[in-house]
Amino acid sequence: MGHVTEPVDTGRRYGGVGAPAHTVREGAAATKRGISRGERGRILRGGVVAAGLLAFVATTSVASAQSGAASAGLSLTSSSTPYLPKPTGSHPVGTTSLYLKDTSRPDPWVPSVKARELMASLWYPAKSPGRKRAPYMTPKESELLLKSGEITSVPADTLSKTRTNAFTDAAPAGREHGLPLVVLSPGHTKPRTELTALAEDLASRGYVVAAIDHTYENVATTFPDGRVATCVTCEIEKNPAWWEKLAKSRAADVSFVLDQLTGSKPKWKGARLIDTSRIAMAGHSAGGASTIAAMLKDSRIRAGIDIDGTTEVRIPDSGLARPFLFLGKPATYTPGKGDAAATWERDWKQLNGWKRWLLVTGAEHTSFTDLGVLVDQLGIDVGADISGIRAMDITRRYVSAFFDLHLRKKSQPLLDKPSTRYPEVEHCSPETRTCQ
Numbered sequence: 001m002g003h004v005t006e007p008v009d010t011g012r013r014y015g016g017v018g019a020p021a022h023t024v025r026e027g028a029a030a031t032k033r034g035i036s037r038g039e040r041g042r043i044l045r046g047g048v049v050a051a052g053l054l055a056f057v058a059t060t061s062v063a064s065a066q067s068g069a070a071s072a073g074l075s076l077t078s079s080s081t082p083y084l085p086k087p088t089g090s091h092p093v094g095t096t097s098l099y100l101k102d103t104s105r106p107d108p109w110v111p112s113v114k115a116r117e118l119m120a121s122l123w124y125p126a127k128s129p130g131r132k133r134a135p136y137m138t139p140k141e142s143e144l145l146l147k148s149g150e151i152t153s154v155p156a157d158t159l160s161k162t163r164t165n166a167f168t169d170a171a172p173a174g175r176e177h178g179l180p181l182v183v184l185s186p187g188h189t190k191p192r193t194e195l196t197a198l199a200e201d202l203a204s205r206g207y208v209v210a211a212i213d214h215t216y217e218n219v220a221t222t223f224p225d226g227r228v229a230t231c232v233t234c235e236i237e238k239n240p241a242w243w244e245k246l247a248k249s250r251a252a253d254v255s256f257v258l259d260q261l262t263g264s265k266p267k268w269k270g271a272r273l274i275d276t277s278r279i280a281m282a283g284h285s286a287g288g289a290s291t292i293a294a295m296l297k298d299s300r301i302r303a304g305i306d307i308d309g310t311t312e313v314r315i316p317d318s319g320l321a322r323p324f325l326f327l328g329k330p331a332t333y334t335p336g337k338g339d340a341a342a343t344w345e346r347d348w349k350q351l352n353g354w355k356r357w358l359l360v361t362g363a364e365h366t367s368f369t370d371l372g373v374l375v376d377q378l379g380i381d382v383g384a385d386i387s388g389i390r391a392m393d394i395t396r397r398y399v400s401a402f403f404d405l406h407l408r409k410k411s412q413p414l415l416d417k418p419s420t421r422y423p424e425v426e427h428c429s430p431e432t433r434t435c436q
Contacts, residue, residue: 082374083163084136084197085392089204094126094170095134098267099224102256108249109216109232117229119213119221120257121192122268123166123203125174130167135160137193140228144220162374165200172270174206180278180407181261183254183294183301184211187285187309187369188246189231191218194369195284201396207403208274212257214250243289244312250290251297254281258300278302278407282399284368285309292347295322303406305399307368308332310340315350323354323406325415327398329363330426336433348430354406356415357428359435360394362386368395386424394422 087093100118107113137145142159146152182202184195192211199209213221216232223229236242260267262276280303283291288309295301296313303323310332326333326348332340335357348357362385366372372388384391401412418427418436428435 080377081161081163082159082377084165084200084370085373085389087165087201087204088396089125089201089206091125091173091204091206092127092129092170093123093166093200093203094130094168094172095121095123095164095166095200095203096169096268097121098260100257100260100267105252107216108245116253116256117215117223118253118257119192119215119223121196121199121211122270123196123199123209123211124172124179124270124273125203125206126167126170127173128170130170132168134164134166134168136162136164136196137191138222141191141193141220141222144228144230148219162370164196166196166203172273174273176272177275179206179208179273179275180280180403181208181210181258181274181276182403183257183279183281184209185214185250185254185281185283185287185290185294186211186218187283187287189218189234190285190287190369191220194371197370197373197392198282198396198399202400202403205400205404208270210257210261212250212253214253217246240312243286243310246286247290247293247311247313248297250287251293254290254294254301255298258298262300276300280304280403280407282307283309285365289313292320292324295320295324303402305402306344307395307399308363308365311343311347315347317350319350319352321352323402324351325355325398325402326357327368327395328359329365329367330359330361330435332365333357333359334435335428335430345430356402357430358398359426359428360386360391361424361426363391363424367391390424394425397422398425 098120100120102116102118105116107116137160139157139160143156145159146154146156184192184199186192186194192213195211199211202209215221215229219231221229233246258279261271262274279300281291281294281301282288282305284307286309288306289311291304291306292311292315293313295304296315301322305325305327308328326344332338333344335341335345344357348355360367364372364382364384366375366382367384367386367388368391372384372391374388375382376388398414401414404410405412405415414422419425426435
């Protein structure tokens with residue numbers, strides 16, 4: 001298989017779809033502005049947000065790291081082991097990985113590869129905690145992420161030591177056809193592991209969660225035989241047509257994974273627990289934008305969430321009548337302000353079902369992922385005015401409320417109006433271009 005090599009190292013920083021890129025020198029000031037579509041095409045030419053953020057480690061002194069940790073209410077040292085926040089649901093969480101091969105189509109980024117190979121991680125409610133806590137990523141994946149950012153000041157396996165809350169191959173719990181299924185898609189250049197904290201939380205609340213690594217779209221995807229596919233798409237020139245291709249390719253990946261989990265010969269031994277009438281999807285950045293493309297392609301996806309992702313695939317004039325949630329940061333997605341917000345406004349008009357537009361004050365692009373939590377623990381300032389733990393709490397709470405409402409028919413007043421418990425979250429009205 002081609003392109004199973006060391007990742008490209010461009011020295012540039014990737015800020016994510018619809019997010020500003022920023023360097024050490026630019027700091028928080030760069031995060032205050034949105035970007036135009038033309039600027040996005042200029043800056044999104046490679047690099048990895050994880051490596052880009054971790055690059056701060058090489059230039060942040062131990063003293064400043066400790067100061068940042070103290071201000072965040074943490075007791076950390078440069079040798080502290082990173083960890084993910086505990087899930088909030090009542091169930092222990094099990095996890096497993098699946099290798100899936102779609103022989104019906106060649107790889108969209110490496111045509112010489114005649115079948116699309118994918119890795120997916122599953123999280124699910126478990127009967128009891130298992131014996132082995134799941135690794136966050138492999139030492140090799142950690143090494144490649146750090147190498148792509150020219151990081152030599154921390155051990156190469158640092159990220160692989162991140163403490164998770166799920167147990168490898170723990171026995172799944174639940175009644176037959178009783179568990180809703182949520183598919184998660186990460187941002188461009190990002191591994192599926194960066195949505196682990198959200199996935200663990202949903203699983204603890206009784207969901208089966210499948211996160212997909214979209215091969216050749218992130219710095220490292222490891223297959224069971226030891227091959228590591230690297231980021232072919234990082235160096236491709238980006239324009240709106242390319243982003244549309246990416247979204248449609250991911251939609252095909254999602255449909256294939258659903259086939260493998262819900263078909264007559266499912267690839268997961270616990271697949272009988274999945275309720276195939278209750279399937280939904282959420283994604284971050286390019287993964288969020290791909291949610292609309294996946295819903296348009298596959299009617300099995302009953303509800304969707306776009307987390308901080310600028311969209312390119314147009315909803316047809318007939319509209320999309322299934323529930324949809326936009327969740328993002330004000331710097332990029334305040335109605336009436338910028339090209340990125342304009343894509344949400346365009347889509348909003350075509351969404352004919354239940355819909356909400358929520359913005360999290362103080363959030364940065366990475367605040368909705370594990371990175372927001374992990375960089376805080378390392379004392380790294382990425383310009384967010386909200387702590388990673390708080391941002392993750394908000395993300396988990398609103399995402400689970402959306403799925404509980406639309407897949408379980410449980411009333412969720414939290415989604416109807418501003419909350420005193422979460423004053424950072426603004427409810428926006430695109431029609432009046434106001435948020436409160």
